[in-house]
Amino acid sequence: MWLHVDPRSAVPVYQQVVEGVKAAVARGVLKPGDKLPSVRELAMELTINHNTVAKAYQELERLHVIEVIRGRGTFIAAEPVPADRDHRMRELKHAMVRWIVEAHHMQMDEEALLELFRTVLQEWRNGREHE
Amino acid sequence: MWLHVDPRSAVPVYQQVVEGVKAAVARGVLKPGDKLPSVRELAMELTINHNTVAKAYQELERLHVIEVIRGRGTFIAAEPVPADRDHRMRELKHAMVRWIVEAHHMQMDEEALLELFRTVLQEWRNGREHE
DNA sequence: CATGTGTACTAGTTATCATAGTACACACAG
DNA sequence: CTGTGTGTACTATGATAACTAGTACACATG
Missing domain, CATH: 1.10.10.10 (Winged helix-like DNA-binding domain superfamily/Winged helix DNA-binding domain)
Incomplete structure (x- = not known):
């Protein structure tokens, strides 16, 4: 499932x-x-x-x-129409700022955070291929 | 304030x-x-x-x-000791995955998402200098 | 008509959030 | 020692959300 x-x-x-x-x-x-x-x-x-x-x-x-x-x-649904695009975009940015703050409190470098995001993105891509 | x-x-x-x-x-x-x-x-x-x-x-x-x-x-506090580093790292990764999914439903390219994050990171850096 | 859909409604339980008020233990300046 | 300012603890109350349970209804299809 x-x-x-x-x-x-x-x-x-x-x-x-x-x-x-x-x-x-x-x-x-x-x-x-x-x-x-x-x-x-x-x-x-x-x-x-x-x-x-x-x-x-x-x-x-x-x-x-x-x-x-x-x-x-x-x-x-056929096409995932993005209705309230602006609103969700603002939320997305807000979430990213929270990541930065959180990373700071984990004593994680900003460059390391960016690298982490790249890694997660890559892992997600890989997981997608396997299905 | x-x-x-x-x-x-x-x-x-x-x-x-x-x-x-x-x-x-x-x-x-x-x-x-x-x-x-x-x-x-x-x-x-x-x-x-x-x-x-x-x-x-x-x-x-x-x-x-x-x-x-x-x-x-x-x-x-003097030094923000990251106690439960692993746990917070997992949560951070989980949050990133959630937004990758969300971006997909906004019909946003993954490369655009990465670029957006770079932008937000840069804006945060600028905002920090002004204080 | 019978069956499988999503939907709507009431009722009740549980948990969280927040407020309000009161009281206590500790630190420190006088 | 006393008074004041700390964080903390406690009870009580109200509001809201999430979930369960059961029941009933409207619609599509065979």
Whole structure:
């Protein structure tokens, strides 16, 4: 299965589902048109409530990652339209600043941080090839 | 003031204080030995409860960012010893992966993402010089 | 009609965050 | 010693979010 959930994590379960699906799409595990499990199926598989899955699906639909068709099921959306691009860009920059601050408190050089990012990016690329 | 707090934000107020202090230290606005406002002073200034400030201070002490001396006050710690380096490194990497995925859903090229990070790093360096 | 979809609703539990008020232990200047 | 300023501890209360459980409804399809 391309989805794992940790009920003891601090991050909400529905959000873990959202991120899991987004990651699977980004990796190419899920492609446009692919059918997702029904809310009840996925809930059974992850041993969580079907309402929690439904909440995740609604969030994913809001993000234009999936398309929901009542009575038929949910599918990966054709084109991931970036709706609120500016807003997400600001958040991305903000996150990067947090990395810099965090790295500083880990006594990590800024150059080392940049190198780390390159490494993570490379590892992600490799992991993508293996699927 | 080097600290701002948004009570309507989704991120907890005490955590905003924690991040604010860490950022100020990283920028050099606060230096080792500097005295922080008392919990009641800062609470008054930010119009929040003094218990909330106390919670933030306790978290900062746990992170070895500040030193607390009962009856005297709180001070920026001498050397920011990275205690749980491995754990924080894993979290940092995890955060980077999340944003790689996010960038993909924004239809942003990986090279563009790397370039953006270089830009943010440069901007942060400039902002630091001005203080 | 029967089945499988997503959706909507109520109810209840648990946990976190924040406030408010009070009290205590310690350091230090007077 | 006393008064004041520290951080800390405690109880109580309210607000909100996340999750579970159960039930019911509307729609698509065979």
